[in-house]
Amino acid sequence: MPVWLREHSWRQTLTAVYLSLPLRGARATPANIFCSEQYLKVSIPPFLFEAVLYAPIDDTNSTAKIGNGSIFFTLYKKEPAMWDSLTLANADKEKLQYLRENAVLKAQDKAKEETEAKKITKQEHKKYALEATMKLEEAERKRIEDLKEKERQKVAKELELWKNQQKDGDKYKSIQKKEELHQEIEPLKERKNEKINKTWIPNEGTSKTRLKSTKGCHGSSSIFSQNLKEEQLPAPRAAATIKVNFTPRVFPTALRESRVAEEEEWLHKQAEARRIINSDLSELEDLKEEEKNPDWLKDKGNKMFAMGDYLGAVNAYNLAVRLNNKLPLLYLNRAACHLKLRNLHKAIEDSSKALELLTPPVPDNENARVKAHVRRGTAFCQLELYTEGLQDYEAALKIDPRNKNIEKDAEKIRHLIQGTMQDS
Amino acid sequence: MSAALGAERPQVVSHVQQALSYTVFDCKWVPRSARLLCLGSAARGTGVVQLYELHGARLELLREIEKPKPIKCGTFGATSLQQRYLATGDFDGNLNIWNLEAPEIPVYSVKGHKEIINSIDGVGGLGIGEGAPEIVTGSRDGTVKVWDPRQNDTPVANMEPVQGESKRDCWTVAFGNAYNQEERVVCAGYDNGDIKLFDLKTMSLRWETNIKNGVCSVEFDRKDINMNKLVATSLEGKFHVFDMRTQHPTKGFASVSEKAQKSTIWQVRHLPQNRDVFMTSGGSGSLHLWKYEYPAQRSKKDSEGSEMGVAGSVSLLQNVTLSTQPISSLDWSPDKKGLCVCGAFDQTVRVLIVTKLNKI
Numbered sequence A: 001m002p003v004w005l006r007e008h009s010w011r012q013t014l015t016a017v018y019l020s021l022p023l024r025g026a027r028a029t030p031a032n033i034f035c036s037e038q039y040l041k042v043s044i045p046p047f048l049f050e051a052v053l054y055a056p057i058d059d060t061n062s063t064a065k066i067g068n069g070s071i072f073f074t075l076y077k078k079e080p081a082m083w084d085s086l087t088l089a090n091a092d093k094e095k096l097q098y099l100r101e102n103a104v105l106k107a108q109d110k111a112k113e114e115t116e117a118k119k120i121t122k123q124e125h126k127k128y129a130l131e132a133t134m135k136l137e138e139a140e141r142k143r144i145e146d147l148k149e150k151e152r153q154k155v156a157k158e159l160e161l162w163k164n165q166q167k168d169g170d171k172y173k174s175i176q177k178k179e180e181l182h183q184e185i186e187p188l189k190e191r192k193n194e195k196i197n198k199t200w201i202p203n204e205g206t207s208k209t210r211l212k213s214t215k216g217c218h219g220s221s222s223i224f225s226q227n228l229k230e231e232q233l234p235a236p237r238a239a240a241t242i243k244v245n246f247t248p249r250v251f252p253t254a255l256r257e258s259r260v261a262e263e264e265e266w267l268h269k270q271a272e273a274r275r276i277i278n279s280d281l282s283e284l285e286d287l288k289e290e291e292k293n294p295d296w297l298k299d300k301g302n303k304m305f306a307m308g309d310y311l312g313a314v315n316a317y318n319l320a321v322r323l324n325n326k327l328p329l330l331y332l333n334r335a336a337c338h339l340k341l342r343n344l345h346k347a348i349e350d351s352s353k354a355l356e357l358l359t360p361p362v363p364d365n366e367n368a369r370v371k372a373h374v375r376r377g378t379a380f381c382q383l384e385l386y387t388e389g390l391q392d393y394e395a396a397l398k399i400d401p402r403n404k405n406i407e408k409d410a411e412k413i414r415h416l417i418q419g420t421m422q423d424s
Numbered sequence B: 001m002s003a004a005l006g007a008e009r010p011q012v013v014s015h016v017q018q019a020l021s022y023t024v025f026d027c028k029w030v031p032r033s034a035r036l037l038c039l040g041s042a043a044r045g046t047g048v049v050q051l052y053e054l055h056g057a058r059l060e061l062l063r064e065i066e067k068p069k070p071i072k073c074g075t076f077g078a079t080s081l082q083q084r085y086l087a088t089g090d091f092d093g094n095l096n097i098w099n100l101e102a103p104e105i106p107v108y109s110v111k112g113h114k115e116i117i118n119s120i121d122g123v124g125g126l127g128i129g130e131g132a133p134e135i136v137t138g139s140r141d142g143t144v145k146v147w148d149p150r151q152n153d154t155p156v157a158n159m160e161p162v163q164g165e166s167k168r169d170c171w172t173v174a175f176g177n178a179y180n181q182e183e184r185v186v187c188a189g190y191d192n193g194d195i196k197l198f199d200l201k202t203m204s205l206r207w208e209t210n211i212k213n214g215v216c217s218v219e220f221d222r223k224d225i226n227m228n229k230l231v232a233t234s235l236e237g238k239f240h241v242f243d244m245r246t247q248h249p250t251k252g253f254a255s256v257s258e259k260a261q262k263s264t265i266w267q268v269r270h271l272p273q274n275r276d277v278f279m280t281s282g283g284s285g286s287l288h289l290w291k292y293e294y295p296a297q298r299s300k301k302d303s304e305g306s307e308m309g310v311a312g313s314v315s316l317l318q319n320v321t322l323s324t325q326p327i328s329s330l331d332w333s334p335d336k337k338g339l340c341v342c343g344a345f346d347q348t349v350r351v352l353i354v355t356k357l358n359k360i
Helices: A093-194 A202-215 A220-231 A257-284 A294-307 A310-323 A328-340 A344-357 A363-382 A386-399 A404-423
Strands: A009-012 A016-022 A033-035 A039-044 A047-052 A057-067 A070-077 A240-244 B012-019 B023-029 B035-041 B047-055 B058-067 B071-075 B086-090 B094-098 B108-111 B117-123 B134-139 B144-147 B157-161 B170-176 B185-190 B194-199 B204-210 B215-220 B229-234 B238-248 B252-259 B265-271 B274-282 B286-293 B299-301 B307-309 B313-321 B327-332 B339-344 B348-354
Touching: A033 A057, A039 A070, A039 A093, A047 A093, A093 B012, A093 B047, A240 B204, A294 A310, A294 A328, A310 A328, A328 A344, A328 A363, A344 A363, A363 A386, A363 A404, A386 A404, B012 B058, B023 B339, B023 B348, B035 B071, B035 B339, B035 B348, B047 B071, B047 B086, B071 B117, B086 B117, B086 B134, B094 B117, B094 B134, B134 B170, B144 B185, B157 B185, B157 B194, B185 B215, B185 B229, B194 B215, B204 B252, B229 B265, B229 B274, B238 B265, B252 B307, B252 B313, B265 B327, B274 B327, B286 B327
Parallel strands: A240 B157, B023 B071, B023 B327, B117 B170, B170 B215, B215 B265
Antiparallel strands: A009 A016, A016 A070, A033 A039, A039 A047, A057 A070, B012 B348, B023 B035, B035 B047, B047 B058, B071 B086, B086 B094, B094 B108, B117 B134, B134 B144, B144 B157, B170 B185, B185 B194, B194 B204, B215 B229, B229 B238, B238 B252, B238 B307, B265 B274, B274 B286, B286 B313, B299 B307, B327 B339, B339 B348
16 A cells, blocks of 8 residues: 655646645655656655646646655646646546546657657768768768879879970981981891891991981980990800700699699509509400409409418409409408418508508498407417507407407407516 | 888879780880880781880870781890890790881891790890890790890800700790899799709809799899899799899808789889889789898808808888789880889780889
């Protein structure tokens, strides 16, 4: 239940109403005051004051002053008339409620309108700002353009001046050149017709320059010195050849740094291909068609391994590898053969190559990789390199942890290692 | 570090652009004039030489000469200032020297190479340097030959591959070290990244190296002084600046290299008025202006006591993109500082002015 504030006091003039409302210690802010045309409310929980005014007021111009523990309202009447009382006396509950709601709605509308108006003004301000910046930038650009133009014109003028100087100098030269022309063309034409090799006499040149050197208006010092130089021109050099070696380059195109890597790769591949072709040439002619198929050869090898013919199996695998050296299974199986043949180093090589080719470690080639590790591990152990062997066994275990045989063998190797360490 | 920053940096101003109806391979200023030459190949497979004059904001075509074979390169380097004969190398391996006033018959002609002459350079002319005027040509047949216009048919020096060795294309040649009558050096760059320095006085190979990318252009900073710096540009956007004053017996010349852009650097040209400023032109149609700064000490002793060069540093002064096609040729005017012409594969020749070069 709100606490009603009833100790207000008011006085009026023809146009305004002055209302003073003591607040009994409560603090008021503008948010607590709600005013519409005919309804005034001050709500500072738990205090409440409301008044349905006798006549409508101009709520936009009316003011409220908060201070000294009270609020002082200055309400301007819409129609200048003396009020009998501050509030409508015979206001019943319904009317009151209706008025209140109305007031609230009106206030909301007003608030909406205000926000609308604010938005519009904001947009206009933005537009204005944009136009102003555009104008400024235009002005800047124009300024720069003008500077450039001025520079261009200045430079063009200078050029004109210089050119005119040149022109005057050239006039003299062209006159004299015409005289020379006739003298020069005749002997040239003769030479062409007769096809005799005459050496070009340098002194001809000097005699002509002496004739016209007097009239040259600029560069005259250089002309005179040229005369002297021409008289002292050394004879043509004795012909000689210098032999040159070039940095070797396979490609006929120019060298570019960015292409060097690509070129190296290409050359490498070419070399490989050539190697394969060359090695196959002599012997492959003897073989039948099916024997040139690496898969057929692999099967043959497998059969021979099963029968115990390890050397034959190795041969089959060798040929298959020559034909296609990218099949990991060939190396894998050849490693097994080498193990049986006790070619332990070769077994290690082959298992390593197989593992290399099985590089993307996917579940598909798990089986093959386990086998490769186990075979390599066995070879290491037989070479008494137990630590490396153990590494391979553990790698195999990692791929296939459920294989009991591998586990047992790994255990054995560990004991062996510990045994040797204790001995030494 | 150079103090040219912001508004003080040299600006590259495009003065004139001229659209051509043929592919231009080389463009050169005619010395002592405001005229320039464009050399190239017309669509029908013939060679074109056009002479333009700079008139205000445009180029006026003075003369157009057509030759049977497309022309790849040209130079004025070996003629006197009065004669101003143009030496050209064409797609067929012919070296010709033309008098532009009477271009029907060459003043000198020789079928110097079996394949296209990629690059040509001349020394001893134009009042620069001393000694006999000579022309060097580098060709796709792997040989570099030096010619004297007074001697017909045979070169005065021939740098060719050893018998049986497979040849590499020579892409660029340059003269240098011509500070007196006897000394002369030719530098050649090949497509396999080799740079070779031939000494013409002793007729021997003086230095060679490989910069790991095909060498597109080499130039000494000055032809007529004791060799000071050599810039070699290559494919893949790299260029190397070699300090040529100190040669170490095993390590050769010290160098600094810079990777400027992602595309081939087609040409390098030093500013005739300042030998530490040079411009590189790239396959992306851009031009970069560089300045070389010398180190505090240009040479030092290594652990065995032999002299070793120290390379300095290179800083970028300005860069500008003019075209979408490679700018294959570049030439500074020897008479007006900052004036240069460049020809690109988009069949345009542009005259540019580089400003504020006095302040560097």
